[in-house]
Structures are given as structure tokens and as C-alpha cells.
Amino acid sequence: MLEEIFRDQWARVFAALVSYTGDVDVAEEAAQEAFAVAAERWARDGVPDNPGAWLVVTGRRRAIDRLRRDRTHAGKLRLLDRAEPGEEVTMDESAVPDERLELFFLCCHPALADEAQVALTLRALGGLSTPEIARAFLVSDETMKRRLSRARDKIRAAGIPFGIPREHLLPARLEAVLSVLYLIFNQGYGDGRADLAAEAVRLARILVGLVPGEPEAAGLLALMLLHDSRRAARVRDGEIVLLHEQDRGLWDVAQIEEGQALLDRALALGARGAYVVQAAIAALQTEERIDWRAVAALYDRLRELTGSAVVELNRAVAVAEVDGPRAALAIVDGLGLDGYRYFHSTRAELLRRLDDTAGARAAYRRALDLATTEAERRFLTRRLGEL
């Protein structure tokens, strides 16, 4: 129970403390201390009426104590001036403003390296511990600790602002936030690490709640929900299951409905970006009879938006359903994706359908060489055996 409250409250409390102290390190330490005090006291005395405000007030006191101990923090003197020794920190406990959006913009600032943005976002907004983030990205605790600490150092030293970006910067900065969440989602989705995908969904929900009128944010959440809804059906007995062979009974219907509703909302708001197009494709693919012509048209649109050869590869899969495998193969063979495993598995499938067994076998073997997960390897090995 406490753990749930902590997870819900972490981002708000941390954001409030960053705003108050103007320093991510001081805020981090103060937040941690506040949560430690809460864990002890709440277990004994029960949870206060307004746990968030309690944590913020406690965190502020801790931050001031820390700054008093460490007067060398020259830049924080302004804060100390506001709270002279002996003076009690008082605040209206009901009025802790929600500054999580500012925190999103801080963590996803493009002046930070992508991997630092991802790690900071999971730590600050997601409330994940450093070892949890390290595990998710398959690096050592020490590496992740250094990554986070370097990122916090840069925020302080370079003066990366905590706030809502100026109007003309806003679209690009929101885009940066979305791409961080999408990166987290894909890390979880592609590698089957469900916890990260679920975390990305949780973060996207928070973001959409903070900016309900932003079409592309709604589009991204729709995309995540629609993709994630098929998670349980994507792997069976440790093997990848293709869309048309998936057990639809395992699809999360409520999540599909929610994703569909969000997609409609995103479109109504005028979303036209890459996320909403992918969400629309995912929505079409949940239909009983898939409209492959519409899917191919959407991939065409997505290619215009992204210029990506991988998108063109996906379009070819839809084209195969509409115009047959030969037309699809012509598209695929024009793509320079030799190092990409799905390029070879797609070619293999098309060659198989064209009764080119030798060609299909060679392509499956190449895909097998490039496969990164056991579930993929099992799938490809079986297909190879069935030729």
C-alpha cells in the first residue's frame, strides 16, 4: 500500500523540490529522505490526509537543513535567505502545485544525451530506483549511477531550466518528451521487457493528463495501448507469434477500446504525426478482417513522414496481402537493409510464398544469424524446418 502511494507521489514531490531548491541533487536527496521518514512514520501512525503535501513539506525542511550544513552551495543562498535559521517552513499543505510537466521538460531536454534523458525520466517521473533502471537497460548499477549523476551535473552546470519552454520552443520540446517515452516503450516492447512498456504507458498517461489538448501526445498513448494490448498473444511457448496466428482471446480488449478512443480523440484534435499514423495502423490490425489496402496507404503516409526504409519494409508486408508476394518482393529487394533481421525474415516469407524454397531457406538462415532474442530464433528455426 505504502509502496503504491510512494510511486504515485514521487514525481510530484520531486518536481516540487526541484522547483523549490533549484537543484536536482539537493532535491533528490531531500525527496529520498522525506520518503524514508514517511515509510517509518506512516507505518506507525497511519498515512496523513494529504500525503503529497506532507512529503513536500518534509522534503523542503530536509533540503534547508542540508543547505545550512553545506553553506558552500553558493547558488542556494537565495533560498536560505528566505528561510532564516529558527524560522519554521510553513506552507498551505493543500496547495502543492503539480510541476510534473516542468520535470518532463527538464529530463527530456535535448541538451542531454538520449540515454541520459531516458534514465532521468525513469528516475524522476517514474520513480524507478537506479538499480531498476540499470537492470532494464542491461548495464551495471555503477554505470547507471554515473550516467544519472553526469546528467544531473550537466543540468546544474549548464543551466538547463526547470519550467515550461517558451512558446516558440514548445512544439519541438514536447516532441522530445514524446520521443523519450517512445524509446522507453520500444525498449520494453521489442525485448519483451513488459515492465518497461508498462512504465512507458504509465508515463504517457501522466503526460496526456498534463497536456490533454496535445494531439500527438494522445496519439502516442493510443499507439502504446494498441500495441501493448497484444502483448500476451505475441509470444507462445517462448516463440514469436505472427499477427494472423495470434490467439485473439489473449488480446486486452479494454486496452484496445481505450486506445481506439484515444486515437479518435487525437485525430479529432488534428494529430497527423508519425505516432498517430502508427496507432491507426495498429487499430486496423485489431479488426477481424484487416483492411490491408488501408494499412498500406497508412504506411505510405508514414514513409513520407519518416523517410524510413523499415517503414517501407512494413508497407511491403501489407502490399503482399493486396497485390501478392511478387509485388511486395520488388519493393523489399529495393531496400538497403541487409543488416536488419526483419528484412531477411520478410524476404524469406515472400520467397516461400513464391515457392522459391532455396531462396527462402537462405533468407531465413540470414535472419537467424541476426536474431537477437530466443523467441525470434525459435520462430525462425521452426519456419526453416517447415520449408
Added chain:
Amino acid sequence: MRYALLINERPGAYDGLTADERAAITAEYVALMRDERMISGERLQPAETATTVRVQGGRTLMTDGPFADTKEIFGGFYVVEADDLDDALELAARVPAARLGGSVEVRPLVER
């Protein structure tokens, strides 16, 4: 906060430009100098005029030219007083070299 905007130019960035185009770019640099956030700024003579000094074993060694051959040549700098990094980045993006194949490195100064 104070930041240095270190301007790296692509050699030959001005080749093939008309006199008017060059004048327009110069005007942009002048306009930047007039921005209220600007503390100081200097433009360097071409890299060929540089002499690089090293001291090894108490001996002063000199070589003709800049310290390394790079695709971009350090051509000048501004020192600005900006609210925060976003503010400084906005100024940096207005430096013509940034869109003429060069780059602008934004570095906070050590506050004394």
C-alpha cells in the same frame, strides 16, 4: 548565467557568395553584438595567421598554424549573459556560422 558561444566556421563558407550576401551575414553578426544579452565578442583573424606554442622540457616550441587540422576552424566567440541554457541556445542558433556548415558550442563560464 554567463555562457561562451564558441563559433566554429566551415572553411570556405563564404566562397561563392555575392558581396550583398556577405554584407547581409555581417549585418547579422552586428545585430547579435547589439543584443542586450551580449557582454563581449571577438572575431579572430584567419587560422593561417595562428602560431601555436608548446613548452616541453623548459623549451618553447612554436609551430605555424592552428593546433590541429579540423573540418571546422575556431573563428571567434561571444560571451553572453543569459537567463538559462535555453536563452543561450537561442542566441547560438542565430549565429550565421551555425547554418553555414559550421557550429556553435555553448559553454557555461565558471562563476567566480
